[in-house]
Amino acid sequence: MFIQLTDWFPVLLSLRVAVISVLVVTLIGLPAARLLARAEFPGKDVLEAALTLPLVLPPSVIGYGLLMVIGKNGLLGSTLNNMGISLVFTWGAAVLASTVVAFPLMYQSAKAAFKSVDVNYEQAARTLGASEMRIFLTITLPLAWPGILAGVVLSFARALGEFGATLMVAGNIPGQTQTVPLAIYFAVESGDAAAAKTLVAIITVFSFMVIFWVNRWAKRQNY
Numbered sequence: 233m234f235i236q237l238t239d240w241f242p243v244l245l246s247l248r249v250a251v252i253s254v255l256v257v258t259l260i261g262l263p264a265a266r267l268l269a270r271a272e273f274p275g276k277d278v279l280e281a282a283l284t285l286p287l288v289l290p291p292s293v294i295g296y297g298l299l300m301v302i303g304k305n306g307l308l309g310s311t312l313n314n315m316g317i318s319l320v321f322t323w324g325a326a327v328l329a330s331t332v333v334a335f336p337l338m339y340q341s342a343k344a345a346f347k348s349v350d351v352n353y354e355q356a357a358r359t360l361g362a363s364e365m366r367i368f369l370t371i372t373l374p375l376a377w378p379g380i381l382a383g384v385v386l387s388f389a390r391a392l393g394e395f396g397a398t399l400m401v402a403g404n405i406p407g408q409t410q411t412v413p414l415a416i417y418f419a420v421e422s423g424d425a426a427a428a429k430t431l432v433a434i435i436t437v438f439s440f441m442v443i444f445w446v447n448r449w450a451k452r453q454n455y
Contacts, residue, residue: 239415239427241406241407241410242410242411242414242415242431243412243431243434243435245323245326245409245412246411246413247392248323249326249327249391249392249394249411250330250388250391250392251388252327252331253327253330253331253334253388253391254334254338254384254388254391256327256331257334257335257337257338257339257387258338258383258387261335261338261339261342261387262338262342262380264283264339265338265339265343265346266342266346266368269342269343269346269347270346270347270351283336283339284336284339284340285336286332286333286335287336287337287340290396291395291396291397291400292396292397292400294329294332294333294396294397294400295329295397295398295399295400295401296400298325298328298329298332298397298400298401299400302319302320302325302328302401303320304318304320319401320401320402321401321402321403321405321409322402322408322409323402323408325398325401325402326394326398326401326402326411328401329394329397329401330390330391330394330397330398331391332397333390333394333397334387334388334390334391335387337383337386337387337390338383338384338387339383341379341382341383341386342376342379342380342383344379345376345377345378345380345382345383346372346376346379348375348376348379349371349375349376353371354367354371354372357371381446385442385443389442392412392435392439393435394411394413395411395413395414395417398411398413398414404418412431412435415427415431416431416432416435419431
């Protein structure tokens with residue numbers, strides 16, 4: 233019933249992909265959410281629709297779109313190929329796929345969190361001479377933190393379970409690009425029910441523990 237030591241690779245790769253993806257979407261999503269939560273400019277609705285589009289598109293469509301960008305003859309892929317760099321069918325492509333599908337969850341959660349912050353607090357700090365960076369770090373970010381944390385958890389869970397887009401751009405190469413969702417799917421396809429059940433149990437328990445710990449931590453912060 234237990235998978236061999238060498239078969240832990242999908243679990244470790246999935247965790248690495250999810251962690252890196254969350255770091256990327258946080259670094260990109262927070263500034264974007266902070267800007268679009270308050271700013272008004274022509275084309276804002278179009279930009280927001282584009283940022284949240286991966287949330288509603290089928291994963292296979294996202295994967296195909298990424299192939300058009302990073303593929304050998306893609307917009308970016310052709311340039312990288314001339315430099316001797318190929319992203320397709322690498323674990324880096326898995327990170328890219330997970331980042332794209334997880335970004336809208338981080339963006340939407342962070343934007344809602346920033347909108348919930350009372351602008352009067354920020355304005356009062358400005359009248360006292362505080363810089364915008366200091367206002368963001370000491371007022372806006374702490375007040376918006378619960379919503380941002382929710383975005384981090386949702387993004388992590390989405391990245392951890394990404395399947396369709398990852399299969400399109402990274403493939404299913406054991407020991408290289410095979411994540412847990414891919415390993416489960418192909419274990420079922422090959423009739424290896426024991427490995428599939430074990431992987432399902434591992435990823436379910438781990439995901440439950442992460443969400444449980446975050447909820448407990450959030451409750452303690454509110455007391």
